Structure formats: C-alpha cells, structure tokens
Amino acid sequence: MKEQMVTITVNGRQVEAEQGGNLLNLLRSLDLDIPTLCHDDRLTPYGGCRLCVVERKDGRGGMIPACSTPVQRGMAIETQTEAVIESRRRNLQMLMLNHRMECPVCERSGDCRFQELIYLYGTPEEQLPFELIRRPIDDSSPFILRDPEKCILCGTCVRLCDEIQGVGEIGMVHRGLEATVTTLLERPLDCEFCGQCVNACPVGALIVRPYISGIPAWIREHRKSICSWCSCGCELDAEIYGGKIVRVSSDPTSEPNAGTLCVKGWLGWDLLESPERLRQPLIRKEGRLRECSWSEAIEAVAAAMIRGRDQAKPAAAVASSRLTNEDALLLGRLITEGLGSDWLGLGPDGGLRALKEGVAPVLGSARSTITLSELRDVDYVLVLRADPGRTHPLLKRELIRRHRQRKLPFAMAAAFTGGLERHARPFLGILPGSEDILLAWLSRELAERGLLDEGLEGYRSWVDSLKVWTTEKTAERTGVTAERLEELLQHMLKAEKLGIVVLTGHALPGDEAGTTEAAASLVAALGRKAGLLVLGEKTNLQGCLDSGLTARAPEEILEALAASKIGCLYLLGEDPVGSWPRSMGGSEALEKADFVVVQDAFLTQSARAADVVLPVAILIERNGTGTSPDGALRRYQRLVDPPAGVLQDGEIIRTLAQCLDLKLPDDDDLFEEMGGVKDEGLPHLRPFSTKPRSSGGEGYFLDASPQLFHSGGTTVHSARLRELSPDIVVRMAPEDARAAGLENGDTVRIVGEGREMLLRARLDRCVKPGSLVVPWRTRENGASRFITREGEVVRVRMRRS
Amino acid sequence: MEGGESMLEENYEIFYGAQEKSTRDEVDPEAWRIVDEYVAEHPGGQEQLIPLLHRVQGKIGYLPFPIQEYVAEKLGMSPVEVYSVVSFYHFFTTTPRGRYQLKVCMGTACFVNNAQTICDILGDLVGLEVGGVTDDRLFSLEQVRCIGACGLAPAMMVNDEVHGHLTPKELRKLIRKLKSGARRQEEGGPE
Structure with missing residues (x-):
C-alpha cells in the first residue's frame, strides 16, 4: 500500500509528508527539537506527558501533542512559539511538584531526561500550593528498587513490559493523584528481569541494586560491544569506570535488539569477577594440579605437542563455538600448519549438527537464509523446538512486538514452554522430538496444493517419502489435534512471506539435524516465499563454522582418543567430562589421552582431569570479530580487561605457535582471510526419514533445556543469576503440583534412569503440564545426569520427600 | 544427592x-x-x-x-x-459488599438537599463509615455520583432499588424493614 504524500507547513516552511504518518517523527526528521518524556519509538503512541505539544495554526487551532497526531493535508504547525514553550514549562512544573527532587544524590543524575528538560526550559517562578505525596520505596524485589516518589507516570515501563516483553508484570493502578505503577497486590516482582523497564525509565524511579555505584554519569565511559551469551548478538552499552562495569544497558536505536536485553545480557556479567575464576595456569605435578607460571605451562604444552608429533600421535583440538573468528583461524593454523594434524573440531554445541548436517546438504551452504531483523516483516513465523524466551530471548521479543503492535501472528511448535505459548497462533504443544514429523506433514500438504517448486533436484523422491504422513498419522505421532494442524496450515497458506526458525540448545528433545533438514527442505521447496533461520546455542557458531573448525565431529575425536590415536588433546572452552552427553564417553576418552590441555575460565570437570589448565578471557573481555547466523560481521569489543594474568585465546595460541616456530599472521591479515562460507551447490532435496523415538512410558517429561535465567553451563557462575533462580528448584505446572499434593517450597525427589535429585518445588504457570523443568547443570551437578544421549526424551517420577 | x-x-x-x-x-x-x-x-x-x-x-x-x-x-x-x-473505575470494588448495598446519591440536586446529613444518619443507623461493610455483611455504605433521580432528591439506592424524598424517619423505617426482612429469611431457611 502506497501512502499518499501531502504538503504541510512547519514553522512557515512547506514540507512534503506522508498522509497519516506520525507528526512527531516528521518534526524530528526536520531536525526540530521536540522534547518528550513518555514517547518511545518502539511503542505505540501514548500522549501522556504533553511535552511534545506544538501549536496548530490552520483554523483548527490549539495545542496538539505531536506524538499522537497523524499528519493531515494542509496542517500548519508552529513548534517554538511562546505559547508552546510556556505550555511545556507549565507541564514540567506540574510533574516536578510530585517528584522527589534529590538530583545531587540521585543515581540517575546527569543521565536523566527530566533533569535535562528542566535545565532547558526552567519552571515558572511562582510555586503552586502542593505537597509531594509520600510513598515508600519498594525494595521487596530482587535487584530492582522502585521509588514511586520519583515516578512521573510516563508509563513507558508498563508499556514495554506489555508490548515488547509480553509479560505485563507491572501496571498503572488507581487514578488521579493516587495513580502509581505497581504489581498485582503489590507483590514483589516475579518477572523475567529483562531490565527493559529500568533502562527506559526517564527518571530515577527504577534503580538496579547491583548497579548503584555513586559514580556520576558524566565521568563514566561508554563502550559498546556485542553480548556474547547466545547467538542473537544484542548490542550492549556498558558504562565503565576504573576498569569495572558500573552499568549495562542498550541504546534504543541499536540493531538488532532496539535497546532491549535479557537478564543475562543485563545482569549476568558479575561472573567475570566470580571468585571461582581461574587466574593462574595450573600444571599437574605429583598427581595434583598446582599453580605455575605462564612460561612453565606453555613450555609443558608445547613440549607435549611436539612429543606427540614426533611419535606420529597427532594433537587434537576441540573448541567451543564461543571462539572469535580470529582465534578460530589461529587455532586452525596452529593445529594444521604447526602440528600437521587435521584433528580439529567444535564441541557438540547446539546448532552445529543443524547447520552441517541439516542445512548444508539441502541448501548448499551451512547458513540461515533470513536474518532476525528480516523476521519483523514476514507475514508468518513458525518457531520450532523450543520457547525462544528461554533459548534466544531477542527472538521472543521480536515475535511479541510483531504480534502485539502489528497483529502479525506466529506459531510455536515445542514440547516445553516458557510463557510465549500464550501469544502463539497456534501453539502446538507437540510430543517431545516430533517437530520433524510436523514439518513433513506441512510439506506434504503444501505439495498437494501445488505450492512447492517441483523443479528442485530430488523433489519427486522427497514428496514420495512424505506421503505416509497423513493428517491422522501426524496427529497421532505429534500429539497435536487435527484442528490445530489445520489452523497452522491455514495461516501458512495465507502468508505471502514465511519465516521458519529452528532453535537449538542443550537437552532439547529430538533430532536437531533431522528437524533442520526437514525445515530446510520445506524452505527450499517454497523458494523465495520463505526464509530459514537457525539460531545456534553459542555466540559465534557461524564464525567457527566459516573458519573451518569442523574438520572432525566431536564423536570422531573422542573415538580416536579412546583408541589411543591422539597424543595431546587441547580443549578450548569445552568440557567433555562435565557437559557432553554421557553416551559420548568423554571421561573414558580423556583418560586415554597422553596429555590434556584445558583452556577455560573455570575449573571444569575436564580441567580437573587435565595436565595443564590455562586461564582464559571470556565473553566481553575479548576483542575480535564474529559472524551472525545470517553471515553479517560482528565486532566484539573488549569492555573490561580480564583479570591480571589471564590471556585471550588468541594470545595463548600465538605464544604456543612461537614455541613451535610457527609464524602466524596479524589479526588484521587474518580478517582478510575470512572468506566466508563456500556455496556448495544448488538446493537438493533428500527423502525424509525420521528416527523412531520412544515417548511411551509413564511419568513426567524431563525438561532440562535452557531456562530463562540459566542457559546452561557458564551462567551457574553468576551469583546474580543464581539469586534469581536458585539451582535447587524444580518448576512445575500448578495443576501438576495440585494433583501431586505439592505446594510452593515442598521438597521433591525426582527419580529416573536409576538416578535421583532432591529439589524444591516451584509452581510456575509457564511450565507445560506433564513436564518438570530441572536445571541442566548446577554447581554440583544437575539434570544432565538423567540424559545420556543428545536429543533423548526422558521421563521421570516425582515424589514428595 | x-x-x-x-x-x-x-x-x-x-x-x-x-x-x-x-x-x-x-x-x-x-x-x-x-x-x-x-x-x-x-x-x-x-x-x-x-x-x-x-x-x-x-x-x-x-x-x-x-x-x-x-x-x-x-x-x-x-x-x-x-x-x-x-x-x-470507582464503580468496581475488590472488597466484598453487603447484602444490601446502600448507595447515597451525592449528585448536585441531592447534595443541595442535604445528602450529606442523610448519609451521616444512615451511617449511624448501620454503624458504618462510608466505604465500610458490617461484620455480618448485611449492609455496606457508599456515596455515588448522580443516579438520575434528581426529582426525588435526596435519593439513595438499595441494590437496584431507588428510594427518594428521604427523611430521617423514613431512613429508620427502611433500615428496620431491611433488618427484619433479613432475619425472617434466615429463620425461614435459605432465600
């Protein structure tokens, strides 16, 4: 639909504008300074603070709020008349009367829009007879302090919580002077702690306890980087003072996250200062790990590598997909050129098999075909395998925003939930691991309607292989009713442009590669109508793939180790003993290695079994580049220095290379080398097959996949995240708890696969009935013990203890 | 474990x-x-x-x-x-109301016809402040804006029923009637 252009007059000047467009945006695009307190570009217009008033001079005179006025033909607008300025001054005065003025000691002083505007406009001399309404600070919630005496009731926090976060934990209650922002029954906040409300507050009414610093805003240094918790890649705005992070937020104009963060990206950074962090290399002497100097550690590692090379027992390296592109390339050079070995691989991180074995064979390259930002504008999105609120929070916010603000629907097919299901149209609560069957059925239905590209290579045999997946059989195998399937199909048929998203992460049930292949096949057959997005578990999976770190699969490396073919094993951020599925045999294989080097920030279980442990910089302590799932370049900027004596992966690799007399190029030259992923050919369909999964049996489905507050391994080292969700809690649906006679806080024994865990019950409306959410890893151990194979569906029993 | x-x-x-x-x-x-x-x-x-x-x-x-x-x-x-x-909205309430909700009109016509006195007397009769509920949940008392019965000022509503031209004597009679009605119902079983 093309908007009509009209002419309006602004401050006496003729201006072309879009009929019905937002007047405030138009005025700001003309470089006119229009103040606002309640307006947020990300939200629907509100018109609460009345600071954006402008004067209309074309007959229908008067003061109008620019933020909520559509542009109309023939408008004449004045933005700086005396009446306008006076009106803003009066409004500011009224806001100020009921705002506790303590600017000199306020945490937001110097970073407060209200303060700025009062400086700019001043307030009228005469005092109005009004006394501040006293209200106590609410300090009952974790981390967030709410100070109603400073609140100016702009409602931005309430609207963000609802329109973007989709939570609606806070609301504006009562009326007139009694109006206040609070939770239902003034309970403590029980929300996602995303920080959207705090970061958007124009005043100091919302304060974050861990970020109370007393350091004035104007002497803090702002640095931007990319959040490295998951693969979404949100932009961070960190405020630094004295080499330490004093506050983290995000700029509303940032891409792709538009100023939004999740709890990990907002608060999780205290793990950098965790007392559990390794700060010095360790070396095994007389059977025990002891602290040593860097030179001693590096010499020992280099000697072991050379010894292996001379004995024709090659070194092997297994890296985590958190490595930067540069570090990944350096590692590749070290292993292939320095040691003449091709035993190089990534750990079994979520997304690796999806891209390598699911996407690449079908689409020709191991890469998504649509970006997170592009998903905003497709007509319909189908999300598979998980609730993105738990695995990839940015995607969740995008979906909520589409749905709430533009009525663009999305479907979610997942066995386990986290709250997003309430917004999905439809939500398909499928039996664990049956997403591939759902996709096969969808493909069959669309093929029967002649909507797919029949000219694709392998099309015939692919369609033949789908024939068995009738609606009836699909309903039986996925546990989704035929009506729900039909609803999904109708949405798909209506959409002109589709997005299909496959989420990955540890302990998600089902075949990651098979599901992704089914999704890629459908996307390929739909042609330009559809895009595929595969979101990996860790930040730089795409970059590590593109850097060629996938010569060997992790299973292959462990097998070679177990067969004593490997000399020195070099683990970078991977923990085969502690975090790989037990069936892979990580701990047995490690015992067979001649020499094990672990490069990690924490003493993992593999590190405990290592010969040398090298402490390393993590997450936002690193410089370098990464690649987003769609292939765009990301720049990780070092926000804070790592602890003294701790190096970045690349620095350690370079030092090792020196010992091996290997010359490595500079980072800048490496950057040139990054050629990106190779296109391996045209789309090519393969017959669909699914592995039979036993979802029979009794008991609750065990859900050990990422939780909102805990993504898996690393997060357990953040005391703040642990405080929000102690790792001693099993979350369950209230109806399940009632049926089992459990209340909040009861001690529960979880039993399954001959193992058990003792946890405290927490009733949570977001949990799907019939499943139990158990932390994957705690500092002691965790639900990982129940799961032996990747993608396995596990059932457990629950008893009151 | x-x-x-x-x-x-x-x-x-x-x-x-x-x-x-x-x-x-x-x-x-x-x-x-x-x-x-x-x-x-x-x-x-x-x-x-x-x-x-x-x-x-x-x-x-x-x-x-x-x-x-x-x-x-x-x-x-x-x-x-x-x-x-x-x-x-003033109309909605989150606390239980009485079986008989006494709503005294405070609209302009009632107000100039001594609605405040009517309200005070009513409060004394049932032993309530405005906004309160009796312990037996028989009565609750509130003030409301114009109920559209200005010709009957001063007026009040008992649940959905309008009572107009109120005098102290009539109020006493009304309350007595409501109380005895409630007692009869209790003795005679459920409503």
Whole structure:
C-alpha cells in the first residue's frame, strides 16, 4: 500500500509528508527539537506527558501533542512559539511538584531526561500550593528498587513490559493523584528481569541494586560491544569506570535488539569477577594440579605437542563455538600448519549438527537464509523446538512486538514452554522430538496444493517419502489435534512471506539435524516465499563454522582418543567430562589421552582431569570479530580487561605457535582471510526419514533445556543469576503440583534412569503440564545426569520427600 | 544427592520468601462459572473486559483478586492490566459488599438537599463509615455520583432499588424493614 504524500507547513516552511504518518517523527526528521518524556519509538503512541505539544495554526487551532497526531493535508504547525514553550514549562512544573527532587544524590543524575528538560526550559517562578505525596520505596524485589516518589507516570515501563516483553508484570493502578505503577497486590516482582523497564525509565524511579555505584554519569565511559551469551548478538552499552562495569544497558536505536536485553545480557556479567575464576595456569605435578607460571605451562604444552608429533600421535583440538573468528583461524593454523594434524573440531554445541548436517546438504551452504531483523516483516513465523524466551530471548521479543503492535501472528511448535505459548497462533504443544514429523506433514500438504517448486533436484523422491504422513498419522505421532494442524496450515497458506526458525540448545528433545533438514527442505521447496533461520546455542557458531573448525565431529575425536590415536588433546572452552552427553564417553576418552590441555575460565570437570589448565578471557573481555547466523560481521569489543594474568585465546595460541616456530599472521591479515562460507551447490532435496523415538512410558517429561535465567553451563557462575533462580528448584505446572499434593517450597525427589535429585518445588504457570523443568547443570551437578544421549526424551517420577 | 535438606530450606526462604497461601477457595464458586459462560458466549478477548467485570460484580457483589486473575487468563491479558482497569473505575470494588448495598446519591440536586446529613444518619443507623461493610455483611455504605433521580432528591439506592424524598424517619423505617426482612429469611431457611 502506497501512502499518499501531502504538503504541510512547519514553522512557515512547506514540507512534503506522508498522509497519516506520525507528526512527531516528521518534526524530528526536520531536525526540530521536540522534547518528550513518555514517547518511545518502539511503542505505540501514548500522549501522556504533553511535552511534545506544538501549536496548530490552520483554523483548527490549539495545542496538539505531536506524538499522537497523524499528519493531515494542509496542517500548519508552529513548534517554538511562546505559547508552546510556556505550555511545556507549565507541564514540567506540574510533574516536578510530585517528584522527589534529590538530583545531587540521585543515581540517575546527569543521565536523566527530566533533569535535562528542566535545565532547558526552567519552571515558572511562582510555586503552586502542593505537597509531594509520600510513598515508600519498594525494595521487596530482587535487584530492582522502585521509588514511586520519583515516578512521573510516563508509563513507558508498563508499556514495554506489555508490548515488547509480553509479560505485563507491572501496571498503572488507581487514578488521579493516587495513580502509581505497581504489581498485582503489590507483590514483589516475579518477572523475567529483562531490565527493559529500568533502562527506559526517564527518571530515577527504577534503580538496579547491583548497579548503584555513586559514580556520576558524566565521568563514566561508554563502550559498546556485542553480548556474547547466545547467538542473537544484542548490542550492549556498558558504562565503565576504573576498569569495572558500573552499568549495562542498550541504546534504543541499536540493531538488532532496539535497546532491549535479557537478564543475562543485563545482569549476568558479575561472573567475570566470580571468585571461582581461574587466574593462574595450573600444571599437574605429583598427581595434583598446582599453580605455575605462564612460561612453565606453555613450555609443558608445547613440549607435549611436539612429543606427540614426533611419535606420529597427532594433537587434537576441540573448541567451543564461543571462539572469535580470529582465534578460530589461529587455532586452525596452529593445529594444521604447526602440528600437521587435521584433528580439529567444535564441541557438540547446539546448532552445529543443524547447520552441517541439516542445512548444508539441502541448501548448499551451512547458513540461515533470513536474518532476525528480516523476521519483523514476514507475514508468518513458525518457531520450532523450543520457547525462544528461554533459548534466544531477542527472538521472543521480536515475535511479541510483531504480534502485539502489528497483529502479525506466529506459531510455536515445542514440547516445553516458557510463557510465549500464550501469544502463539497456534501453539502446538507437540510430543517431545516430533517437530520433524510436523514439518513433513506441512510439506506434504503444501505439495498437494501445488505450492512447492517441483523443479528442485530430488523433489519427486522427497514428496514420495512424505506421503505416509497423513493428517491422522501426524496427529497421532505429534500429539497435536487435527484442528490445530489445520489452523497452522491455514495461516501458512495465507502468508505471502514465511519465516521458519529452528532453535537449538542443550537437552532439547529430538533430532536437531533431522528437524533442520526437514525445515530446510520445506524452505527450499517454497523458494523465495520463505526464509530459514537457525539460531545456534553459542555466540559465534557461524564464525567457527566459516573458519573451518569442523574438520572432525566431536564423536570422531573422542573415538580416536579412546583408541589411543591422539597424543595431546587441547580443549578450548569445552568440557567433555562435565557437559557432553554421557553416551559420548568423554571421561573414558580423556583418560586415554597422553596429555590434556584445558583452556577455560573455570575449573571444569575436564580441567580437573587435565595436565595443564590455562586461564582464559571470556565473553566481553575479548576483542575480535564474529559472524551472525545470517553471515553479517560482528565486532566484539573488549569492555573490561580480564583479570591480571589471564590471556585471550588468541594470545595463548600465538605464544604456543612461537614455541613451535610457527609464524602466524596479524589479526588484521587474518580478517582478510575470512572468506566466508563456500556455496556448495544448488538446493537438493533428500527423502525424509525420521528416527523412531520412544515417548511411551509413564511419568513426567524431563525438561532440562535452557531456562530463562540459566542457559546452561557458564551462567551457574553468576551469583546474580543464581539469586534469581536458585539451582535447587524444580518448576512445575500448578495443576501438576495440585494433583501431586505439592505446594510452593515442598521438597521433591525426582527419580529416573536409576538416578535421583532432591529439589524444591516451584509452581510456575509457564511450565507445560506433564513436564518438570530441572536445571541442566548446577554447581554440583544437575539434570544432565538423567540424559545420556543428545536429543533423548526422558521421563521421570516425582515424589514428595 | 546434593545440598541436603537444610541448605535447600535456607536458600528457598531467601529466594522466595514464605509460602504463598492460596486464596482461591474463598471465592464464590458461582463466579468462576459466570466467567466461563460469559467468555464462551462473547468472543473478542480484551474488548469484553468491562462488560465481564460488570457481570461478575453484579452477581457476587465484588471482584476478588483470584477472579481478576482468572478473567485475565481467559481474555489473554496480564492480571495487573485487569486490576488497573478495576482500580481506575470507582464503580468496581475488590472488597466484598453487603447484602444490601446502600448507595447515597451525592449528585448536585441531592447534595443541595442535604445528602450529606442523610448519609451521616444512615451511617449511624448501620454503624458504618462510608466505604465500610458490617461484620455480618448485611449492609455496606457508599456515596455515588448522580443516579438520575434528581426529582426525588435526596435519593439513595438499595441494590437496584431507588428510594427518594428521604427523611430521617423514613431512613429508620427502611433500615428496620431491611433488618427484619433479613432475619425472617434466615429463620425461614435459605432465600
């Protein structure tokens, strides 16, 4: 639909504008300074603070709020008349009367829009007879302090919580002077702690306890980087003072996250200062790990590598997909050129098999075909395998925003939930691991309607292989009713442009590669109508793939180790003993290695079994580049220095290379080398097959996949995240708890696969009935013990203890 | 087995406080049914909020919080959003009202005809401040804006019934009648 252009007059000047467009945006695009307190570009217009008033001079005179006025033909607008300025001054005065003025000691002083505007406009001399309404600070919630005496009731926090976060934990209650922002029954906040409300507050009414610093805003240094918790890649705005992070937020104009963060990206950074962090290399002497100097550690590692090379027992390296592109390339050079070995691989991180074995064979390259930002504008999105609120929070916010603000629907097919299901149209609560069957059925239905590209290579045999997946059989195998399937199909048929998203992460049930292949096949057959997005578990999976770190699969490396073919094993951020599925045999294989080097920030279980442990910089302590799932370049900027004596992966690799007399190029030259992923050919369909999964049996489905507050391994080292969700809690649906006679806080024994865990019950409306959410890893151990194979569906029993 | 129960105990209290007590059972079972019925008959989600709240309050006299949460769930809203609407409108109340809701009109015509005195007398008769409910939940007293019976000023409503041209004597008679009516009903079994 093309908007009509009209002419309006602004401050006496003729201006072309879009009929019905937002007047405030138009005025700001003309470089006119229009103040606002309640307006947020990300939200629907509100018109609460009345600071954006402008004067209309074309007959229908008067003061109008620019933020909520559509542009109309023939408008004449004045933005700086005396009446306008006076009106803003009066409004500011009224806001100020009921705002506790303590600017000199306020945490937001110097970073407060209200303060700025009062400086700019001043307030009228005469005092109005009004006394501040006293209200106590609410300090009952974790981390967030709410100070109603400073609140100016702009409602931005309430609207963000609802329109973007989709939570609606806070609301504006009562009326007139009694109006206040609070939770239902003034309970403590029980929300996602995303920080959207705090970061958007124009005043100091919302304060974050861990970020109370007393350091004035104007002497803090702002640095931007990319959040490295998951693969979404949100932009961070960190405020630094004295080499330490004093506050983290995000700029509303940032891409792709538009100023939004999740709890990990907002608060999780205290793990950098965790007392559990390794700060010095360790070396095994007389059977025990002891602290040593860097030179001693590096010499020992280099000697072991050379010894292996001379004995024709090659070194092997297994890296985590958190490595930067540069570090990944350096590692590749070290292993292939320095040691003449091709035993190089990534750990079994979520997304690796999806891209390598699911996407690449079908689409020709191991890469998504649509970006997170592009998903905003497709007509319909189908999300598979998980609730993105738990695995990839940015995607969740995008979906909520589409749905709430533009009525663009999305479907979610997942066995386990986290709250997003309430917004999905439809939500398909499928039996664990049956997403591939759902996709096969969808493909069959669309093929029967002649909507797919029949000219694709392998099309015939692919369609033949789908024939068995009738609606009836699909309903039986996925546990989704035929009506729900039909609803999904109708949405798909209506959409002109589709997005299909496959989420990955540890302990998600089902075949990651098979599901992704089914999704890629459908996307390929739909042609330009559809895009595929595969979101990996860790930040730089795409970059590590593109850097060629996938010569060997992790299973292959462990097998070679177990067969004593490997000399020195070099683990970078991977923990085969502690975090790989037990069936892979990580701990047995490690015992067979001649020499094990672990490069990690924490003493993992593999590190405990290592010969040398090298402490390393993590997450936002690193410089370098990464690649987003769609292939765009990301720049990780070092926000804070790592602890003294701790190096970045690349620095350690370079030092090792020196010992091996290997010359490595500079980072800048490496950057040139990054050629990106190779296109391996045209789309090519393969017959669909699914592995039979036993979802029979009794008991609750065990859900050990990422939780909102805990993504898996690393997060357990953040005391703040642990405080929000102690790792001693099993979350369950209230109806399940009632049926089992459990209340909040009861001690529960979880039993399954001959193992058990003792946890405290927490009733949570977001949990799907019939499943139990158990932390994957705690500092002691965790639900990982129940799961032996990747993608396995596990059932457990629950008893009151 | 990790932790041990004492550690579990201690941590849990720190993180989640004392156990939340369920208040669902105190709500009139009729209320849940009204919500279910209404939502089934009136599709449209959020737009149905205010008529639905009217219906519930009309039947059980107030809007308990568990019902507000249930309404929110049924209409796809967040509970606090429902509460913000409930708290905005003077008409809605979250505390139980009496069986006889005494609503004294404070509109202009009644006001100049001594509505305040009428209200004070009424308060003395039933022993209530404005906004209160008697312990036996027989009476509740509130002031309302114009009820559209200006010709009968000073006027009041007892539930849906208008009483006009009020005098202190008539008020005493009315209250006596209501009390004895209630007593008769109690003696003669359920209404």
